[in-house]
Amino acid sequence: MTAPRWIIHLPTTLTSLDAAADLAVALRESLGHVAALDFGETTLSEEDAQHLRHRVWCDARLDGGRRCRLCDGHPGSCGTAGEG
Numbered sequence: 631m632t633a634p635r636w637i638i639h640l641p642t643t644l645t646s647l648d649a650a651a652d653l654a655v656a657l658r659e660s661l662g663h664v665a666a667l668d669f670g671e672t673t674l675s676e677e678d679a680q681h682l683r684h685r686v687w688c689d690a691r692l693d694g695g696r697r698c699r700l701c702d703g704h705p706g707s708c709g710t711a712g713e714g
Contacts, residue, residue, distance in 0.1 A: 635668075641677065647684060650674045654686045670697045 644650045651674060658669040673683035685702040692698060698708035 639680075647674060651686055 642650060642653060644653060654669075654672050654674065658672070661667055662669065670687055670689035672686040674686060675681070675683045688698040688700050688702050688704055688708055690698040690708045692708060698704075700709060
């Protein structure tokens with residue numbers, strides 16, 4: 631049995647999904663080197679509807695253990711070039 635993972639819920643003052651996604655991209659760009667953070671699993675939700683989550687990135691597994699870095703629901707095949 632594996633140990634449970636912990637989730638950090640980080641409220642913001644942002645008022646749109648697009649702005650929150652932009653912040654998630656900025657956080658991934660600045661903190662992507664921190665091995666304890668799994669940005670591939672990032673989701674967004676409204677403060678009063680936290681049960682309705684929106685995935686930020688596709689996160690499909692690619693060759694070599696990498697993950698797709700394109701927006702969730704992107705057209706075409708998975709890759710690493712996009713930033714969400």
